[in-house]
Amino acid sequence: MTPEQPRAHWRRSHTVARPNYIAGVFALVWLVIVLAPVYVLVKGSLQNQAQYTASGPLSVPGQLTTANFALVFQQGFLHFFLNTAIITVAVVAIVVVLVPPLAFAIVRNRSAVVTVVFRVILLGLAVPIVAVIVPIFYLISKAGFYDTLPAVILPTAAFSIPLSTVVMTGSMRDITTDMYEAMAIDGASSWRIFRSLVLPLSRGGLATVIIFSALNAWNGFLFPLILTQSASVRVFTLGLYDFTTANAVDAPAVCAAVVLSVVPILVVYLLARRALIRGLMGVGGK
Structure with a gap:
């Protein structure tokens, strides 16, 4: 084994994986796209008709109600x-x-x-x-x-x-x-x-x-x-x-x-x- 071989083996075994920030950003964007409809659905089920009409689909919900589930x-x-x-x-x-x-x-x-x-x-x-x-x-x-x-x-x-x-x-x-x-x-x-x-x-x-x-x-x-x-x-x-x-x-x-x-x-x-x-x-x- 040459002197370079142990050194190369050490470098391979101690290599630190670099974070892929671009992939992370795209994954986060995709997660938001997937969860947005779920948020709109759950939020709409906990609002009355007037609140649902007045507020936007992605707005923060105010007063919540379970009357829709009872209906x-x-x-x-x-x-x-x-x-x-x-x-x-x-x-x-x-x-x-x-x-x-x-x-x-x-x-x-x-x-x-x-x-x-x-x-x-x-x-x-x-x-x-x-x-x-x-x-x-x-x-x-x-x-x-x-x-x-x-x-x-x-x-x-x-x-x-x-x-x-x-x-x-x-x-x-x-x-x-x-x-x-x-x-x-x-x-x-x-x-x-x-x-x-x-x-x-x-x-x-x-x-x-x-x-x-x-x-x-x-x-x-x-x-x-x-x-x-x-x-x-x-x-x-x-x-x-x-x-x-x-x-x-x-x-x-x-x-x-x-x-x-x-x-x-x-x-x-x-x-x-x-x-x-x-x-x-x-x-x-x-």
Whole structure:
């Protein structure tokens, strides 16, 4: 070792990272841009209509009130919340039951029929909801599901399956062939391989599928708008119309309703955001 090598090693090991002030400024600006709408939303929910109209959206709030939240509950928000929760749970259940076995068959069965089925499923990613809303309305009406919760649950789950299948197949393909062959040599059936090997090693992808389908169902608007009518099956995204009249909009009440509806799904996202990102990047199974 030459005299210069220990000196170079010392310099590398004692190098102090210089702060990137430019990146910090841009990060701060981006944080302000992201938090500004949240501040406006929360501030508006704690003001009355007169204060909201008189003050600017970014002004410092004066007297705060919780009357908007009380009004939201009086308008039946809890019932709307319950309907939305039922739809979300049902959609997640359908996707979780159908997608993992489907993805397992696609990964392990290389036949032409399975390949064609997978390509047909992928076509669902390219079909916008607005392009098929009329045929869906016709099918739901003929099936006798119009103005019921299944009228929203079934098409929402159907449109969640294509992307969920892509995520799960990517997660299962991360499992090496040696693991499949080892269990097959031990005499394990396809069901045991799926239950004992694939599902435990695909937890990241499964978490991503659950979060994605839950977000898709929780924030759904078009299907409830077109396929339901009565207040008994109304979801909270449609319940916001109750605070709109022909002449004005009760903006503080709308803000309060939005705050209450965002909190549950925001908590779920914050708890599982890493699994969601890993799964969408195709490494959920690792």
